Amino acid sequence: MSSTFDQVATIIAETCDIPRDTITPDSHAIDDLGIDSLDFLDIAFAIDKAFGIKLPLEKWTQEVNDGKATTEQYFVLKNLCARIDELVAAKGAGA
Amino acid sequence: MDLQYFRLIDRILDLNMVEKTITVEAQVPAQNTIFEGHFPGYPIMPGVLLIESMAQTSGWLLVALLNFERMPFLAAVKEAKMRGFVTPGELLTIEASLVHEGSGYAITEAKVKVAGKLRSNATLTFSHIPFPNPDLRGHMDAVAKRIGFPQQALQP
Numbered sequence: 001m002s003s004t005f006d007q008v009a010t011i012i013a014e015t016c017d018i019p020r021d022t023i024t025p026d027s028h029a030i031d032d033l034g035i036d037s038l039d040f041l042d043i044a045f046a047i048d049k050a051f052g053i054k055l056p057l058e059k060w061t062q063e064v065n066d067g068k069a070t071t072e073q074y075f076v077l078k079n080l081c082a083r084i085d086e087l088v089a090a091k092g093a094g095a
Numbered sequence: 096m097d098l099q100y101f102r103l104i105d106r107i108l109d110l111n112m113v114e115k116t117i118t119v120e121a122q123v124p125a126q127n128t129i130f131e132g133h134f135p136g137y138p139i140m141p142g143v144l145l146i147e148s149m150a151q152t153s154g155w156l157l158v159a160l161l162n163f164e165r166m167p168f169l170a171a172v173k174e175a176k177m178r179g180f181v182t183p184g185e186l187l188t189i190e191a192s193l194v195h196e197g198s199g200y201a202i203t204e205a206k207v208k209v210a211g212k213l214r215s216n217a218t219l220t221f222s223h224i225p226f227p228n229p230d231l232r233g234h235m236d237a238v239a240k241r242i243g244f245p246q247q248a249l250q251p
């Protein structure tokens with residue numbers, strides 16, 4: 001988890017020019033860090049590459065739009081990292 | 096090219112669904128009002144139109160890879176470089192390749208060449224969504240026919 005968070009925080013800091021020390025596991029990517037949807041595509045690209053996964057952004061967005069999930073579930077960084085860990089594990093199990 | 100209607104692609108030369116690459120051809124018109132302003136006495140193709148031509152080329156690659164079920168929209172332009180002037184009457188060969196296919200977005204790299212020499216290149220990000228309405232889908236079908244989109248490349 002900490003390793004995943006460190007990687008994600010570094011990606012966000014470098015991609016969006018946000019000071020690394022302001023990014024915490026409880027940071028909300030949108031509400032706290034001010035990352036918009038276009039910048040998040042860059043972050044998703046970097047995460048996809050770094051972890052060898054495909055973040056299901058469309059599914060997440062649809063769930064939020066449909067009221068089936070909150071943005072906190074996917075965009076608070078500790079939750080985002082948990083999703084990433086799940087995707088990495090699922091990929092490993094499927095390999 | 097029909098600059099006024101932003102029809103910048105004339106013909107698909109090659110579409111490789113395995114390599115995820117496309118090559119198209121585009122004839123820059125010898126005369127156009129755009130060249131009267133850009134620039135008087137020294138006409139060159141505006142860089143923004145070269146970027147658009149690379150975007151349209153990439154877009155057709157993505158339309159194919161998405162099995163003509165989704166429409167890509169240009170979202171970001173990175174590392175765009177105008178390496179040499181493109182002048183009226185030149186024949187462009189534009190290549191694009193898929194760099195990454197994400198969820199609802201894709202990234203391509205594209206190049207504009209004239210007689211094999213690189214004139215411009217860029218890294219482009221697209222978001223893509225299901226065709227929002229039948230009109231747009233019908234328009235894309237018509238353009239596909241005009242530029243020789245290989246329908247056989249699509250999955251049944």
